[in-house]
Amino acid sequence: MTGLTTPVQTPVATPAPQAGAGRWAAAVPRWLQASLARRLMLGLAVALLVSAAVLVVLALAIGRDGLRRQHEAAAERVARLFEASLQNAMLKRDLDGMAGILTSLGQSPGVAQARLLEPGGTVRFASHTRAVGSAAQAELAGLCLHAGCKPPQPRLDWRPAPGGDQLRIAYPILNQQRCVQCHGTADSRPVNGVLLVDFEPLAPVTPLGGPGLLLTGAGLATLALFAAIMGFTLRRQVAWPLARLAAATDRLAQGELSARVGAPAHGPDELGRVAHGFDDMAARVQTMVGDLAEQHRFLQTLIDAIPDPVLVIAPDHRIRLANSAYGALTGHDVAQLVGQACHRASRGLDEPCPVTLLHCPVAEIRARPQRLRSMMSLRRADGSAVEVDIEAAPLVTRAGETLVVEVMRPLDRAVRFSQEQRLSTIGLLANGVAHEIHNPLASIRLALQASLRGLRAGDMGRDELVDYLQLVDREIDRCVATTQRLMQMSQTPGQTLQPVALRPAVDDVLALLGEECRSRGVQVHIDIEPAAARVMADEAELRQVLVNLIHNALHAMAQGGRIEVQGRPAPASPESPGTDYQLSVRDTGCGIGPDEQTLIFMPFFSQRSDGQRGTGLGLAICKAALERFGGRITVQSSPGAGACFTLHLRTPQAESAGDSA
Structure with missing residues (x-):
């Protein structure tokens, strides 16, 4: 016998939510809390929106990078084309031709300004004549143009501008064998000059224009199709089986021991195994509750057969069991006594008996778990008192709870010396x-x-x-x-x-x-x-x-x-x-x-x-x-x-x- 409690069918108490969970529950509407399917769809929608935003950002980044690479390739081709023209003009010592080439380059579509700089950083020729002779050493920072340096590669720089990002190419014009007469050998003068070209600002890439629009639209269409398929799958494979499982759980918690999930939810997957396990568990619970009820009826019949009044009291002074002899002694209904405090049922007190004035078996056994005897005056239902001799003993359950079993013998007359x-x-x-x-x-x-x-x-x-x-x-x-x-x-x-x-x-x-x-x-x-x-x-x-x-x-x-x-x-x-x-x-x-x-x-x-x-x-x-x-x-x-x-x-x-x- 693991315990002496009467089996009752009561709803299962849910654990108290933690502080964080309570704040979350207060912020979420009740209609959303009551449905897992709604929360799944809401989570899926949020995931799709976040994915769409990430997709748009990626599309913009990819489009911008593609445009920049195209712009840089075009800039290098333009620089190589004008490099050949400048070298021919240098060989002919045609200074006016070189100035015309720079002016023509500065007027080309997409070019904002073109300058030809000496290795020292002074502007020799420019598409805008007012820039000729100015110093531009800052634009050459990082380029090694002197003897002993490895010939530098063209440098592409993107700078923020009022109309968008602006590309600048610094294209070194390398010294060649045919330029030795004027500029010396390549070892002593590796670079004859630097062609510096500023292009028009590149317009910002937007989702509604160009390849960004196409990529964004395709991504959103793919996400919408994915959302539709996932929503149908979640509703069919997760939400509907969970709803049946939740309904059966609620019925079982309310005392309907015959509640079952049913065959449609018994699939071969994980949720199917959970539903099958739930039905098996519910069947075992129904059998165990029936066995406990039968054991309780047998136990009640057993103690009712004892001629002396018997009480079984829990450590909290609540009566767990009482036999019919005790009900006849006190004039109370035994079914109404179970669950009441012993001091309320036996003495009509609202608080436990004071241990300093009375030999309380429950208090004594709690302090020293051993058999004891005591005298006590009980109050009947009609208000009269009856003196009883109580013999109490501890009963330790399998759960470690110490119950008190009291056997009472009424003393209806004064004790006097007998022949025995x-x-x-x-x-x-x-x-x-x-x-x-x-x-x-x-x-x-x-x-x-x-x-x-x-x-x-x-x-x-x-x-x-x-x-x-x-x-x-x-x-x-x-x-x-x-x-x-x-x-x-x-x-x-x-x-x-x-x-x-x-x-x-x-x-x-x-x-x-x-x-x-x-x-x-x-x-x-x-x-x-x-x-x-x-x-x-x-x-x-x-x-x-x-x-x-x-x-x-x-x-x-x-x-x-x-x-x-x-x-x-x-x-x-x-x-x-x-x-x-x-x-x-x-x-x-x-x-x-x-x-x-x-x-x-x-x-x-x-x-x-x-x-x-x-x-x-x-x-x-x-x-x-x-x-x-x-x-x-x-x-x-x-x-x-x-x-x-x-x-x-x-x-x-x-x-x-x-x-x-």
């Missing part, structure tokens, strides 16, 4: 009785054997025979006295009280318990004044009270000690004008704690110092007997300093004074 209890006490005195009878019988046997030997031999005198017979008579009197003590204790209590001599009653009890006192190493001291003191009581019950008190004292002194039995007339007071008597039994044992002194006179409360478990009825019987005598019993004790029980008894003079009044 008296005979049980006499059984406890068997050791002392056997010793008291065995020794006299052994002496009698020795005396008779000696007498028989003397008579057979004929050498025994009359005086010696008389001595042996007197010894036998004395030992027989001892046996008779012992049996009379037992007979007095086993008598049924009378209906009326009689004057009882205290000293003979005390002597008889100590005679029966003498052997146990000697075996435990306990010394007994008796001091009763006056010696002929008499009290009003039932002699058998008074002897039983003394036996119980002396037995308790012996149990409290496992290592030996001293018992003092003292009797004195009670001091005169308005309530007791010199007519009461006090008989005290004091020991040097372990003592009684303050918390236990209020509980020791309750029935079935047992806290023996020797570790043995008693009946818990001894002091309760003493209290009931003293109350029947018209007296009372009190205790004074502290831990480690022994205990003193005092019997407050009435004297015959007090009874006479009462009758006269």
